[in-house]
Amino acid sequence: MEDMIFYDRMQFAFTITFHYLFPQLTMGLSLMIVYFKWRFLRTQIEKYNDAAKFWMKIFALNFAMGVVTGIPMEFQFGTNWAKFSELTGGIIGQTLAMEGMFSFFLESSFLGLFLFGEKLLGQKLHFLTGFLVFLGSWASGYLIIATHSWMQHPVGYEILENGKFVLNNFSALFSNPWLLPSFLHNQMGSLITSSFVVAGVGAFYILNNKHSEFGKLFVKTGVIFGLVSSLLVAFPTGDWAAKNVVKYQPVTFAAMEGIFETEEGGSEIILIGQPDVENKKLDNKIAVPNILSFLTYQKWDAEIKGLNEFDESVYPTNIPGLYYSYHIMVGLGTIFIGLLLLATVQLFRKRLYKTKWILWSLMFMIPFPYIANTAGWYTAELGRQPWLVYNLLRTVDGISPTVSSGNTLFTLLGFIGLYLLLGLLFLMLAGKIIYKGPETTKLN
Amino acid sequence: MELFWYIVLMAMLTIYVILDGYDFGAGIIHLFYAKKEKDKKAIRNAIGPFWDANEVWLIAVGGVLFFAFPTLYASSFSGFYLPLIMILWLLIFRAIGLELRGQIHNKIWEAIWDKAFGIASLLLALFFGIALGNVVRGVNLGMVTNGVSAHEPHFFFLPLWNSTFSPHAEHLGIIDWFTLLLGIIGVVALAIHGANWIIFKTNSDLNQKLKQVVFNLNIVLLILVIISLFSWHIIDPKPFHNFVKYPWLWIFPIITFSGLFGLFKIKSFKKDGFGFLFSTLFLFGGLASTVSSIFPNLLPSTNMVNPSLTVYNAAAHEYGLSVGVYWFVIAAVLVAIYMVIQYRVFNGKMDDVGYGEH
Numbered sequence: 125m126e127d128m129i130f131y132d133r134m135q136f137a138f139t140i141t142f143h144y145l146f147p148q149l150t151m152g153l154s155l156m157i158v159y160f161k162w163r164f165l166r167t168q169i170e171k172y173n174d175a176a177k178f179w180m181k182i183f184a185l186n187f188a189m190g191v192v193t194g195i196p197m198e199f200q201f202g203t204n205w206a207k208f209s210e211l212t213g214g215i216i217g218q219t220l221a222m223e224g225m226f227s228f229f230l231e232s233s234f235l236g237l238f239l240f241g242e243k244l245l246g247q248k249l250h251f252l253t254g255f256l257v258f259l260g261s262w263a264s265g266y267l268i269i270a271t272h273s274w275m276q277h278p279v280g281y282e283i284l285e286n287g288k289f290v291l292n293n294f295s296a297l298f299s300n301p302w303l304l305p306s307f308l309h310n311q312m313g314s315l316i317t318s319s320f321v322v323a324g325v326g327a328f329y330i331l332n333n334k335h336s337e338f339g340k341l342f343v344k345t346g347v348i349f350g351l352v353s354s355l356l357v358a359f360p361t362g363d364w365a366a367k368n369v370v371k372y373q374p375v376t377f378a379a380m381e382g383i384f385e386t387e388e389g390g391s392e393i394i395l396i397g398q399p400d401v402e403n404k405k406l407d408n409k410i411a412v413p414n415i416l417s418f419l420t421y422q423k424w425d426a427e428i429k430g431l432n433e434f435d436e437s438v439y440p441t442n443i444p445g446l447y448y449s450y451h452i453m454v455g456l457g458t459i460f461i462g463l464l465l466l467a468t469v470q471l472f473r474k475r476l477y478k479t480k481w482i483l484w485s486l487m488f489m490i491p492f493p494y495i496a497n498t499a500g501w502y503t504a505e506l507g508r509q510p511w512l513v514y515n516l517l518r519t520v521d522g523i524s525p526t527v528s529s530g531n532t533l534f535t536l537l538g539f540i541g542l543y544l545l546l547g548l549l550f551l552m553l554a555g556k557i558i559y560k561g562p563e564t565t566k567l568n
Numbered sequence: 569m570e571l572f573w574y575i576v577l578m579a580m581l582t583i584y585v586i587l588d589g590y591d592f593g594a595g596i597i598h599l600f601y602a603k604k605e606k607d608k609k610a611i612r613n614a615i616g617p618f619w620d621a622n623e624v625w626l627i628a629v630g631g632v633l634f635f636a637f638p639t640l641y642a643s644s645f646s647g648f649y650l651p652l653i654m655i656l657w658l659l660i661f662r663a664i665g666l667e668l669r670g671q672i673h674n675k676i677w678e679a680i681w682d683k684a685f686g687i688a689s690l691l692l693a694l695f696f697g698i699a700l701g702n703v704v705r706g707v708n709l710g711m712v713t714n715g716v717s718a719h720e721p722h723f724f725f726l727p728l729w730n731s732t733f734s735p736h737a738e739h740l741g742i743i744d745w746f747t748l749l750l751g752i753i754g755v756v757a758l759a760i761h762g763a764n765w766i767i768f769k770t771n772s773d774l775n776q777k778l779k780q781v782v783f784n785l786n787i788v789l790l791i792l793v794i795i796s797l798f799s800w801h802i803i804d805p806k807p808f809h810n811f812v813k814y815p816w817l818w819i820f821p822i823i824t825f826s827g828l829f830g831l832f833k834i835k836s837f838k839k840d841g842f843g844f845l846f847s848t849l850f851l852f853g854g855l856a857s858t859v860s861s862i863f864p865n866l867l868p869s870t871n872m873v874n875p876s877l878t879v880y881n882a883a884a885h886e887y888g889l890s891v892g893v894y895w896f897v898i899a900a901v902l903v904a905i906y907m908v909i910q911y912r913v914f915n916g917k918m919d920d921v922g923y924g925e926h
Contacts, residue, residue, distance in 0.1 A: 188667040191620065192660045196653075198630050202645025203652055206723065209645070213638020214884035218892060221631035225899035228624045233906035236617040237913060244913060290885035524646035526711065526725035535653045542657060549664070553671050 129523050131532035132204045135539060137505075139196055141498055142543045146190035148497050151265055151311060152318025153183050154258035156349060161251045170565045173247075175341055176254075178562035179322070182554060184239055189550050191232075193543070198224075204532065208512050208522030212289045215281055216271045219297060223267035231260030265314070266307055273302035276504070277372050278513050289513070302372070305364035306504070312357035313500060316460060317493040319350030323467075324490040325558055327483040335561040340477055343486065347471060351464040358457055363419070369507065370420055373514065375434040376507040379443045380450035381416060382406050383430040390417035391428040396451075399444045404431070441509040441519075449502035456496040463489065569890055570883040573636035574866075576896070580632060582855050584625035585696070586761075586848050591619040592696075593762015595662065595689020596755065598682070601781060602774065608682060610772035612666070613918045614765060619666065621910065623659070632896075636889060639722055640866050640882040647707060647724040648699070651742055655695050662688035690755060697754020701747030702726070704858060705735050705803050706868030706876070713738070721874035722882075735803055740870065746803055749796055756789045760831065761851060764843035769918045779834050782843060786831045793828065800861075804868075807861050817860045824853030 157179050164172035198220065201209045209217075237245065238253040245253065280296025281289045291297075323346025329339030369377045378384075382394045384404045393416040397409030417426040431439065440446050463485055470476040477483075508514055512522045594615045602608045634641045645652060665685030669678055707724045710717035729741035737744075743751075763778045763785075800807045811817045827849030834843050862868060867877040875881070883889065 185667075185671075188663060191623075192663045195623075195627060195659060196656045198627060198634075199645060199652060199656055201634065202630075202641045203649050204646070206642035206646035209634065210639050210642035210722075213634050213641060214888045217631070217635025217638055217641075217884065218888060221628070221635040221892070222895055222899070224624065224628040224631035225896065225903065228627055229621070229899075229903045229906055232621040232624045233910050236620065236910070240617060241913065284885075288885070291888040291891070294888075294891040524642075524649070524723075525719050526723050527646050527649045528725075531649055535650070538653070538657060542660060546660070546664070549668060553668065556671070 128529050129520055131529050131536055132523050132527075133519070135204060135532060135536040136200060138536065139193065139200065139539055139543070141501075142547070143190070143193040143197055144498065144501065145494055146186050146193060147261070147265070148314040148317045148494070149186050149321060150183065150190050151261045152315040152353075153179060153186070153321070154254070154261050155315065156318055156322060156345065157183060158251070158254050158258050159345070159349075161254050165247060165251055171337065171341065174562050174565055175338060178338070178557075180239060181557050182321075184235075185550065185553055185557070187231075187235065189546060193546070196539070204524055204527065205512075205522050206524035206527075208517065211287055211517065211522075212513060215289055215291045215297070216274060218291065218294070219267050219271040219274070223264055223271075227260045227264035227267065230263065231257055234260070262311065265311060269307045269310060270297055270300070270303055272504070273300045273306055275513050276306075276508055277302040277368070278516060283516070289516075302368055305361055305368055309357060309361035309365045310500075312353045312361055313493070313497045315353035316350060316357060317497060319346045319353060320460075320486070320489050320493045322346035323350060324487045327486040328558070329561065330477055331480070331483050331487065336477075338562045343467075343476065343483070344471060346486070347464055347467045347476070350460070351468050354457065354460040354464055358461065362457070367420070370428075373507060374429050375431065375438055376440055376446070378429055378431045378434070379440045380446050380503060380507060381428075382409075382447050382451075383416075383428060385432050386427060386430040388427075390414040390423075390425040391420075391430075392416060393419065394451075399447050401443045438510075438515075440507055442506050446503060446506040449499045449506060453496050453499040453503060456492055456499070460489075460493065460496070569886060569893075570636075570879050572893070573632070573883065573889055574879045577629065577632050577636060578856075578859055580625060580629045582852055584622070584629055585855060586851050587622040587625055588619070589693075589758045589851060590762050590765035590844070591615050591622055591662075592689045592693045593758040593760065593764075594766055595686050595762065596693060596759040597763050597766060597778065597781075599686025599690055600759075601777065604773075607772055607774045610770040610774065610919060611766055612669075614769040616666075616918070617910070617914050620663075621906075623663075626659075635892060636884055637866065637879075637882045638884055640877050643709070643722045643724065643877060643882075644867060647726055648702065648742065649725065650728055651695055651699070655692065658688045658692050658695070661685075662692065693755045693758040694751040697751035698743060698747045700754070700855075700858065701750035702742055703867060704750070704800075704862060705740075705744075705746055706865075706870045708738075708740055708871055709867070709869040709877070710871070710874040712871040712873045715873060717873055722877060746799055749792065749799065753789065753792045753796060756785055756792060757847070757851060757854070760785050760789065761844070761847040764847045768841045768844045771917050771919050775840075779843075782831060782834050786828070786834075790828060804861070810860055810863055817857075820853050820856040820860055822853070823849050824857055827851075827853055 157176050160172050160176035160179065164170075164176065201216075201220075234253045234256040238250065238257050241253065242250045274297060277300060278289075279300045280291060280293035282292050283289055322342050326339045326342025326344075326346060329335040330343065366377070369380070381391075382397060382399055383391055384399075384406065390413070392411040392413045394406065394409055394411045397406040397411070400407055414424045417428055418424050420426065420428060431443075463482070467476055467479075467482050467486065470479045470482060510518055510520070512519050594611050598608060598611045602611055630641075661684045665681045665683075665688060669681035669685070707726060709724050710721040711719050711724050726740055726742045729743045730737055730739055733741070733744045733748075735744045735746040760782050763782050766772065767775045767778055767782075811821075827846045830846040830849070831843060834846075837843060864879045865876040866879060866882055869876040
């Protein structure tokens, strides 16, 4: 059975990982474009409008990639996870259908107006269309995370004799304690990505001594947005999300922190180390005593359950993968805060645009928030395994009963080839837009 | 409550076919009839600001199907696994064909994406027609051999084709001569529909020629529809039993044929939008007649062992369906407002929109 679901899991993992490279920039960047547009309305300085126009080009390309790779996600619930869809469709179908009806129509109707309608609509209405596109993209994120939260922490349901999950409380889907922390945490993560993209492109312009006026605006905006969001992603949102894991999925928490044994007198926090699941220990570890207990319960000696307290049948399927995903996310998040704090200090000392090593670092940092966001999602998803619906429906019991693994491998290979092409085209075209740079409106 | 959602789903599906249908049709016309750059540009302008929002209807149909009829969603999406994934790939090619073309001004680059857009549109029209054919013909639910189900009664899997291409074979394929016939009807009908949209939304030089094209294709369509009506009897011995039971349903075939025959007068229409109106009538009537003929089935079973999937046995639980009405009504009003805004801003002829020019 494990072999049979291998390709299904690979296909979903591959297509969702690739897909989410795009919406994370869409969601954050839409807010930043709305910000540029708002600054323009307030100050009437053309530079802000030109900045908005430049980022709209990247946004349009990125949005198109998000749309074309997003449609396969909705279809794959049915094509590859038919049993899961049949059993839970009455519940997760609600939030997914709402996403289509509330956010996709909003986004797609106003995106065209936003991209082509500046002259037709006038500045104020044009700002409004931009705001609606932003609203649509965040609503989409909210409804997807509502779906995700139900799978992590099912609420408002009952299970019928035939195994079907039916909804008995609609509002519970939205008051799910898992939802708000995850949503805010995710949105801050997405804002970090867009901040580093904006700041990194700005740093490139300054270092390259071309478009450096825009470069300064981008670096400044990116650094400030980035600092705020990278602080918020850790506290309170990340902390809050982690406390949910401790409360509702303690075995996942033990695995992601790398705690094999319950420690008396408080748990250490593991910074680095390689889990050896077979021998239930951590190799080459560097750890700080008692910190994990403090972070989790605000008490130095609070007990944190290790993996030894749980039955192996409920262990997360891939403990090392989960552990690394979580540590990569947290480690990168810490580096982001450090770099952005230094950049902010230099900004206030008015030396940032001359501090070359920070500009170089900002430029090379562009890929890393993508890695951190991906690692964060891997933490959530690997942490839920072996379950599709936590503690209620196992992943092996959710696949399509009639689709052979040969067919799944065929489509997986097709997706890999096609997405490789899409990725190359995206990098080529985005690179072209960035290299060409923003255009300055000539005042007459 | 099931009936409400059935009507909602069918209405949304019809809207999707009418809206994205003109995009596919425009793509087909683009592939075969637009030789000059000016004509290609007119076609891109005609669909440019709309196609993306039109495609959202497909996602919305998928979402409502998932939520209201999860059993049908699970059964049909896994059973039609390969063609559905291929439709996804084609939708990707259609989209990047339209979106990436304008990014670089180079003849080879533009030629690649023109072809991607045209060929993907053609194949999508064909695939959606074939899909309709599969739903009419039915599938071997539970994958019964010699009276024994190999799977749960509502699951199945169809390969793309079998060696006989017969809709009566024990092991069916997705493409047989009957479903292929419906696929070709899909291509011809949507090509007409797309041509009508181009005539409606542009002042291109192509328009006079397209009126002749519509007239000629309409003759082909009429012949194909007559053939399909005869072959329908071979597939389903009693295709009209619902129409006997509920005579008001005859309104749908009447709408279909008034759309079909009305289009023969295309050269004398006073307004450019009339052609589009008639092809819309044809598509609406055709789809409504087809689903009425198999009602209450959603996916008929071709074996005697397992029952067909129907509006009643494939639906979600009562509470979820009722609570869904509240948010759906709000969302539907909002969608209507968006559409009014969108179509008012991009009202009239679209020759100057400059879609895809960066």
